[in-house]
Every structure is written in structure tokens, then in C-alpha cells.
Amino acid sequence: MAREQLNVGDLLPLLETADLQQLDEIKGLINEHLSTERGSMLLNGLVDYVLETNSTQAMHILCSVREPHDKHLFDKMNECMARQACRLPTLNLLGQVVRKQPSWIHKIARYPLLLSLLKCLKTDTDVVVLITGVLVLVTLLPMIPQAGKQHLYEFFDVFGRLAAWNLRNPGHVSEVYLIHLHASVYSLFHRLYGMYPCNFISYLRSHYSMKENMDTFEEVVKPMLEHVRIHPELVTGTKDHELDPTRWKRFEIHDIVIECAKVSLDPREASCEEGYSTLPEHFCGQLHLRPPDCTASPYTDFLSSYGSSSSTQFSTPRQPVLPPLPLTSLSGTQPAYRSSPSSRRPNSSCEFNSIYGIKDTLWSPSSQCGMATPPSSRGMSPNPELSQSAFHLSGRFHSTPAGGKGTPCSSTPAASSPPPSLTEELPSGSLHHSTTSLTCKDGRPIDSSKPPLLRQEPIRELEKAGGEVTNHRDSATETVSMTLTELSVYMKEQEQLRMGKEREEAAITEELLQLTEEKRDPGGLRGFDSPFFHTTETLTGAQQKPPSTSTQSSLLREANNAVSTPDKTDTQVGHRGMGSRGPSQEQPWSFQPVFTPIQDPALGHVRHSPAADEEALKYNLLSPSPCKAPSLPYEALFDLALPRAASLCLGHRTSEVLERVTGESRLVDVKEAEDHATTSVSPLEVLDRLVQQGSDAHDKVLKRLPLPSKSADWTHFGGSAPLDELQTLRSQLLLLHNQLLYERYKREQHAVRNRRLLRRIINATSLEEQNNAMKDQLNLQNVDIMSLRESLQVEQQRYRQLWDDRETMVTRLHSQIRQLQQSRDDYYTKNQELQSKLLECQKRMGEMEADLQRANNKVCHTGHQLNQLTAKLSTSESTQQQLSFLSKQLLLLGEAHKLCVQELHQASPDITKEVQMLQMSYGKEVERLKQNLLLQGQKLDAAQQRVAELETQLSKKEHLIAEQKKFLEDVKCQAKEELQASDSRYHAQRCITQVLQTELLQLYSRLEIEAPTTTASASSAGNTKERCGPAETSVRVLDGSVKAVSKVAPALSQSLHGNGSISSSGQAKSVNGSHSTPPPVLVEPPPLRPHVPLGPPGPPAPSAAAPLTVGSYPSAKSFLGMRARELFRNKSESQCDEDEVLRPQLTGLSQGLKTELCVEPAVKTVPGSGSGSGSALAVAAKAAQTHGLQRAASRGEGGGACGTPARPRQQQLRIMDYNETHQEHS
């Protein structure tokens, strides 16, 4: 490995080989190693090698390194950054890498390399390093927009430091560096402002609000601020939003670059892509530029050159008015050529060829969508003037483009213009110097001017037939005639141009040699430059800015138009040249970009820069130095690359100073680019190589230079050491290269963008074509529609005709129909008439038939009648015969009757008297019998009536009795219920009493047991005891007796009491003490009663008396008997009252009954008593028997009473309720 490694390391020097094939092989080998190896060895070696030798091949390899090596690369570079010595090359390398835009470049934000870069920018004091670093940073920023978040303030700090540096110059570096630095700070400003407006503005606000920074702001930052418009983000965005990564995601790198350019008002910085940036260019470019100075604007220059060659630049204010004029004039002069290319950019390729090397790549494509340019413009842009002028003027006239091109025409005199510039210089400075300087300049200018001249000339020759240009031509001739060297170079370049790409390195080297040679001269002549300087100084001092600018511009021109220097003699021309200068400057812009940039920037710078000193210095530095020659071209290139419209440059001093510097450098660059453009290799590469080689050559040459000459020059300038000078020049060269690279990078970004725009354009055109095609189609269809319409009309006409025909037909038919209908109606009416007639006839026929029928009927009827009448006639005849017969018989019978009456009259009258007597007696007898019968009948009736009456009475009575019975039953029921109720009450009472008594006895017993007994009390107690015993027994007995008694009706007991002979009744009475109504009758018996009521059923002794009393009852006729009698009597009486007739019988009946009743019980009782059943119970039973009898009696009475319907209730009550009757009676 190590060996291999070594081998590979050894290969590195071989990269410089000239053999392309070998080179490729070696490259392949190294790349292979890089791809296979993970380690950083080879890479580190490569980096070291690059830093050492600045080898482009190695750099290429490094730039195209793959993913895993990026880390090593960054680390290595970071390491190198730490060393002071390596810093610059490292930065260069980094710049290369960054510009290459490898895919991993965004990772740089993560590596310490970025930090060390920033640190370096913040701390380093080497201007070259700073400028390079700043450019790298500016390039890098759009690639790592998100990284701004962490490092934003470091960016700002860098800006602040460098801005201050610019003013204060702490390192006391030369002004030239400061200009470079300023330029780079300016671009950094644009980038920062474009990307982070809010943050940046706030930083500016905070940073420059400090007093110590105020001057920096005034001098440096403020002018920069004048070059930018208000960023839209300042209105809509916020600080945070700016830093939001999502915001950046939709931007590509070139988008960011363009975004930044959009906000710039600097036409060199701004992009005119989006319209709003172009407009500003118009207005800013024109309006802006005009007021400050005609000098600023190329137009003014043109104008001045054309309109007033004699007029000074002070007249420029008027110039805005003038443009048309020159334009017209120009158009007039070069109508064919001008107008055509202006109008057709694509066609202007020839122009481009001729103008090959024009700086503004940005311009033409962006301003116009013309396609042709992009590829070609890439390397070298089409002439900016054209575009610019076209641009500017297009706003006003169409002709302006022509004018725009016209201006170049006018500028063609550029060749002539140089002399004026020289002349200008001459007056300002000493002629000698100028001459010398011219010579010196020649070297440079020749290089620079050659191409322009070459180009201009053909153009001029072609275009400028007009007399106007004669002067210029003259001047051109003059210029041409200036120096042989010039001429030779010029010729060469022409050849080159024409030959195309024939150029060889040899030619370049030759050129370079020439240049170097020339450089010497300038070196010697440097002293002459200083006078310019002085003059400029004086001028600036004397004049205000505009004038000063003019002078400066003149100075620049001097520098540029070395060609014209030979003509120094023409001071007046130079005066004139003041006017022509402008044109001359413009010319380079328009037609000879390489050349013009120098002038234009120079002009712009000079004019705008307040500090003429700087310029002067710069020029001094540039002019004297042998290095100027190479530097200048680079400057020119610089100018080309950075602000594409140096000619349009705006009037800001600082910026213009910068631009001027850059412009100078650019010129050279461009030129060389031209030189190498012929080669097959990419011109840019060639350019780089060229620059390096040039610098090498310079080194060699410088070494050869005699010191004194240099020293003399330098001493003249302030005694700076020649070596120092060399060093500065070298570093300047480096710087310029850097700047060039930066600008190229920018240009590439623009190219990328251009491609995108081109795509859009293609799309747009294709769409347009589509649109056109559609339009055609539309037209076709319109035509179709038209034809269809016509046919439609025809059809409509036909249709109308047909319609009319139809209408007529219809009307005709209608009329026919109407006629037919009418006739039909007529027929109808006729028909109807006929029908009615028919009907009439039929009716008549019917009538006739009816008549006929009737007549027939009559005939029949009459016939029938006739028959009947004949029959009747015959019968009447027969009856007449009978009548006569009967009357005859009647007569006969009458006669016989008469005969019989006669016979009767003749019989006897005696018998009739007897019969008459008998009859009379008989009659009388019958009559008597009849009367008798009648009487009997009447009697019978009466009797019957009576019977009926009685019957009814009987039934009434029976009914009454039934009612009475029912009622009795009812009342009995009621009474029974009530009785039961009271009985139950009584029963309850008895129970209560019993219970009470038992309780009482219990209490007594307890009392006796408990109470102590005295003697007296003892005896009494004994009594009580004695009593107690019977009492208890009596109670027991009572129970039985009560039960027995309770079964007996109370009425019975009463009846017994009534008798007063019942012994047990007393007991009952005592028990029944609560009885409310003791019968008064009972009062009598007590004395008769035995004394012992509680005793057991009475002894037979008293029962002996009982039968007496009982027996006495029926016979006694006492109470009951009398009552009964009374009752019966009453009843019978009442009955008698009712019926007097039948009373005797009835009363007899009732008395019969009564006697039976009265006797029978008595009879029965007697034997009963006789039997001698002595017990009270027996007596009671007998009593019950008697009671039953009584009841029967009463029933019988009731039966007896049946006949009497009256006295229903009371009597019944009386009958039934003995108690009550008793009470009533008692």
C-alpha cells in the first residue's frame, strides 16, 4: 500500500506533462486510487501538491473528488487554513472547489472549515487573503443558505470588519487592494442583503448606530445602500422567517443569486430578468444617471460624442434630451446594418463574432429571449451595448435599438476617441510624460485595444460610410498608426479573429512577450503617469464631482487608449475628444467589449468616484508597473464579468471605483479569453492557464528588469521597494484571478438560469405555435360555420316555400271541405223533411185503421143487440100469455070466495058465548098465575142478592183475616227479633253479673283470707260464710232454673204471676230484677209466697195450694175470664152492629164457642190438679198447657171474629198481647 501510495504520490508531478494522453492516464490512475481508497493519504498529498504547485490538473482532481473524501478534503483544508503560509493557496483551492459546486458542498457548513474561514476573515490582516476569502464566502453563501442561521452574525461581523477596513485601512495596504477589497465587500453586501435582509438591516442598524462606526457607514455602507432597492422581505418577512430552512428549499443556487441580484439597483449587479429589475434599469439607468451625470451613462457619452463633440461634459445634463438625435443620426448613418441586427438578435451572430469577447454575457440573453446567444454567449456575451442600448431605448422608440446600435457606430470612432483622451491627458499632464506613458500604455492598450480595434474596424468599415465618422476614422487611422507593435499585434489579432481558432500557444507567448516588453516601457514611463495623477488631482480639486469624473474618465481613457497616445500632439483634438471620448468609450462597450470595459468602467468610476485620488493611485500603480499589462486585461475581464453594464454604470462613487478597478482587470481577461477562445479547450480554462503562465512570465521578466529603472519609477511614486511592488503586483494578479473566477462562477449561474429561461421560451413559442394552429383551426371552423349558415339559409328558404305551398293547399282543401259540408247539410234537412212527412202519413194511416175498427165494432154490437131484442120479444109475448091466464084464474077464485062467504053467514051464534066465558075465566086465571110467578121471581132475586152480598162480605172478612194473620206474623217476627235482642242483652247482662259475682267472690275470699278476724267479726264472718254457701249453690241452681225459665215465654211467667200461686216465680223475679216493668198484679202474691226464694224447687206443700189457685182460674171468672168475656162481647157487639139481620144467629154461634172454651179448660185443669204432680215445673207445664189453650181460645175467637172485618189492629193486639192488655186494664 505504502509503496503504491508512494507511487501514486510520485505520479503527481507527472500531471504537469504536456502529453495529453499521458495526462489522461495519470488522471485516471489517481481517480481510481481515490475511488478505491478510503484513507486521506492520497488526498492530503494532492492537496499539498496543489498548494505547492498550484497545479490545475491536481485541482481538477480535487474538485471532482467523491463523497467519502469530502471530509478529508475539508479537514485537510481546515488544517492548511491554520497555517499562515498556506492560507492563500488553500483559499484559492477552496474557491475552486466551491465554484465547481460538487454535490457535497452543502456539507461544508458542518465542518470546521467554514468556521476557520470565518475566523480567518475576522482576524486575518492580509488583504489578499481577505479578498479571496470574501469572494469564496460570497460564492459559498447561496450554497449553504440554511447555514446562515448559525453563522449569520459572523457573516455580518466579517462584513462590518471589512467595511471598516476599507475605510480605516489598518494594515496600511495599498489602495489597489482596498479597491479590490471594496469590490468584494460590495458583493458580500449584496449577497447578505439579498439573502437575509431583515437580519442584515437590523445588524446594520445596531452596528452603525454606534458613533465610532458612523464614518464607516457614511463612507462605505451608505453608498452601498443606495445601490439596493427595498427588499420585499423587509415588508413581508421577519428575522426568523428569513432563517427558516423551508424558505430556502425551493431555491436553487442560481435562484438565490438572481434573487440577490434582483434587489440591486446596480445594473452591473442587478438582473433584469423579471421585469421589475429591468424597469429600474431603465429608470435608474436613465433618470438616475442623467441627473448626476452624462458621464455615468453610455448614452451621454454617445450623445456627447455625437450631439456635441465640442461641448463639454457639463452639458451632459442636457443630453437626456439628445439621445433621439444621435440615434436618428446613427440610424441614418447605418440603417442597414444597425437596424437589422438590433431587431434580430439571432442574426447578429456575425456581430457577435466580430464582437467576440464582449463582456456582458448576462445582458443579452436576459434582456431578450433570443435563443441564438446562449451557447455562444456563454463564453463571451454578445455585445452588451446592443442589448443595453436596445433595452434602454426600446422603452421609448422602436428605432432606439437602431439607435443603440447606432451608438456603437458612433462609438466606432473609439479608435479616434483614444486620441482625444490622450489629448486630454496631455493638457492635464505634461506631454512628455504622456508620450512616454503612451508608449508604456501602448503595451497595454495594444493588447487591450487591439481586439477592439480589430473588431471595430471591420464594423466601422462596414457600417460607417457616413461622413460623420470621418473624424473618427481619422482618429482611427491615427490610432492605427500609433505604434508598430500595436499594429503588429493588431494585425495578429485581426488574423486571429478571422482565422478563427488557429491560435496557438506560440502566438500567445509571442503576445505575452510583446506585452512584457511593453511592460518594461511603461515601467520606465511610469513617471509620466504620475503627472496624470496630479492633473487628475488638480482637476478633482478644481471641479465638482462631475468634472472630476470626466477628468478621471479621461485618465482612464488614457490608460485604455494607449493607441491614441501617439496623437498626443493634438491637444485640441483632445478637447474635442472630450466629446468624442464618450463615444470612444462607448464604442468599446458596444462593439469592442474587451476594449470598452476598460474605458467604461474607467469612465464610470472616474465620474462617480469622489476620490479621484484612488483612481489616480491605481492608475499610477497600474501604469508604471510592468505588471500592468497583464493586470489590466484581467481587470478588463473583471469588469466584464462582474457588472455586465459597466457602460451603464450608475453614479455611485465607491462602487464605481471598484468597478473601475475590476473593469481594468477584466479587459485583459477578456482579451486573453479571446485569444484562447480559438483553442478547442474551454476558453475559461485556457484563460486560467494563460493568467498563470502570464504571471510566471512576468516573474521571469521582472527578474530581468534592471532595478534602477524600476526603482526610479517607484521612487517617483513614493519609494516603495521594487520587490514589494512585485509582490503586490503578483498578489494583485492573484486577486484578479480570483475575482475573475468569482465572476465566471456568477456567469455560469446566470447561464444555468438562462438555460431554464430558454426552456421556458421554447415552451412559450411552442405554445404560441399551438395557439396559432388553434387559430387556424378556428378560422377553418369559422369558414365551415359560414358555409353551413349559407346552406342553412338556402334550406330555410326552401322550407319557407314548401310551407307556403302547403298553406295554399290547405286553404283550398278547407274550402272544398266547407262546400261539401254545406251540401251535406242541405241533404240532411231534406231528408228530415221527408221523414217527418212519412211519419205524418203513417199517423194518418193509424187513425184510419182505428176508425175502421170502431165501425166494425159498432156493426157487431148492433147485430148482437138485435139478437137480444128478438129474444126479449119472444119472452114478453109468453109472459103476456101467462098474465092473461092468471087473471082469468083470479077472477075464478074471487067468485068462489064470494060463494064461501055467503055460506058462512048462513051458520049459528050460541056456542060462542060459553066459549067466550071460559076463555075469560081462563085468561084471568093465567093472569093471576103470572102475577104470582112474578112475585116469586122477585123474591128469589132479593134472596139471591142477599146471598151474594153475604158472600162478598165473607170473602172480605177472610181476606182481612189473612192480612191480619200476615201482619200478626210480621209483628210476631219483629217482636221476636226484638225480644231476641233484649234477650241476648239480658243474657249478656247475666253473664256480666256472673263474672262480676265470681270476681266479687274471689275478692271476698281474698279479703277474708287476708283480713285478721275479731270475735264479732268472726261470728259475722261465720254468718256470711253460711250465707255464702247457699249463695253459691243458689247460683248454681239458678243457672239451671234460668235456663228452664228462659225457655218459657215471659207471658207465661206473667200469667203465673197473675195467678199469684207460683212459688218459683219469686225467684225468677228476683233474678229478673232488672226487669223494667214488673206487673202490678204480682204485688199481691208476695205475702203468699214462701220465704225461701233460693231454695231448691219447692216442696210439695206449697204445690198443694197451687192447684187451688190454678183450678180457680177458669171458674173464678175473675180477671181473665172477665177479660175474655168482655172481649168476646165486644167483638160480638161490633159484629151485631154491622149486620142486624144476621146477628142473632151469629151471636148465638159465638156464644156457643165461648162457652165451650170456658168450660173445657176448667174441666182439664181439674183432673190435672187432681193428678197431683206437685213440682213447680209441672205446674209450669200445666200453665203452659193452659196458655196453649188460651191461645187456642184466642185463635178461636180470632176465627169467630173472622166475620167482622172492622177494628183490625188494636183488637188483634189486644187479642195477642196479654201483657199489654193487662197493662191497659190495670
Added chain:
Amino acid sequence: MAEDLQRNFRSAYYEKVGFRGVEEKKSLEILLKDNPLGILPPHTDSHPLVARYRQEQYEDVREALKAMRFVHAATPYTELYLRMHQLENQKLMRRSELTQPGEEDEDFLAIARAMEEIVDDPVDCYWLIRCFVNQFNHKFGDSIPHLPKSLEHFLSQEDSRLLAHLKTSGSLVLLPYSLWFRRCFAGSLPESSLQRVWDKVISGSCKILVFIALEILLSYKIMLMGTSRPEAVAKFLSNLPQENTDAIVTKAIDLWHKYCGTPMHSV
């Protein structure tokens, strides 16, 4: 008597179509005419008098009991009624010998409690209880012991399976016969249902009790079939749920009709 004439001449027709209630009022009158309980006589003329008697009797007995301190003001009415009943039936113990109420007394008390629910006035209540108990014991005292047999008989006709189950489980013997047939379901049925049962009993049918019991068994057949423990059965039947007793009674009456014919006049 003209009862038959007085009857609604349409009643026969009504009965034929199935409306049995048309003659209810009439039959009630007939029943009342018969004075089923004998508390008030059928004659309205004697009502005040008899009522006064009844009340006086009630008062007297109560006062006597109070005087003897069998009862006092706070004594529950049912006990009062019991004492009064005992007194009137001469079964009242001496106060010193008062014992816990016997089974008969418990029956009385249960009936008294049920009656107390039905009637508000204590006098009426007492009389109703008294007469009801007296009449029940007097009328059906002999037939009560045969009622379980009768129940078994009807149950065998209605649901022999249940009967078999009851027999096998032994719960047939333990059925609450005394509750059903001695207390006439007092305390077992809610008063509304009880009234209907007692009406029938007062009207003179003790068979209704059998049918009520039968219907209860049938209604809770599922439950009875579910348990085989006679104690649980007895306990459940002693504490019947009170929800659908009306339905039970209605069904029982239907059953009664079914087995004993229309009892319109079957006094």
C-alpha cells in the same frame, strides 16, 4: 209470598244468556230478609231499638270488662272483642287465671283483625265478629273437619298430578288447614278478596273455602311443584302474595259454581 212474582220476569232470560248479576240486588234482599247473621232484624221499624240494645250491650260488657280490669283504654280492640266474646260465652277465665290465648282464641283474633279492617265502627265490628264466629261454629262446626278431605277430592279432579306431588312430598298433611278452614282465610287474603269469600260463607256455604284453597293450590302450582319440602310449602301458603287474590277468588267462585251449581238461592 209474592217473591216469585216480584222477581224480574226477564231474569230467567238473563240467566239463560249468562248474566247472573241482574238479580243480585233481589237476591241480596232475599238474603237480608232471612237475616243471615241476626244482628239487626229484617224489620226496619225495630232497627233503632235493636241497634240501641246492641250498643248498650256492647257498652255494658265493655264497661264490665273494664271494671274488672280485663281490659283498659289501650287494649287493642281485637283483644277486647275476644274478652267480650269469652264473657258472653262464659268462657272468660278469672283474671288471675288468664292464660295465653288458645287456638280457638287465635282463630277468633285473626277473624277479628280481618273484620276490623273491613268495618270501622267498633260496635258493628264486634257484633259482626261475634255473630260470624257464632254462626260459623254453629253452622259448619261439624263439617269443618271434613273439608280437607273434600279439598283432596276436588284437587284430584282438577289436578291429580299436583295432588300426587303434594302427597309424595308429604305437604298435603301440612297444608294450613286451620288458616283456611277455621279462620276462613283471615289474614291470608286481603280484605277485598276476603269480603267476597266471607259473603259466601255468611250466606251459608263453607264449601267455598275448599274451592278457594283449591284455587290457591292450582294458582301456585308451578311453585308448589318446584318445592318438595312440606315446611316451605306450608310457609309459602301461609304467606301468600297479595297480588292476584281477586283473580284467585273469582276463579274459585267459578269452580264452586262448576261443582255445586248456581248458588243463587242455595242457602
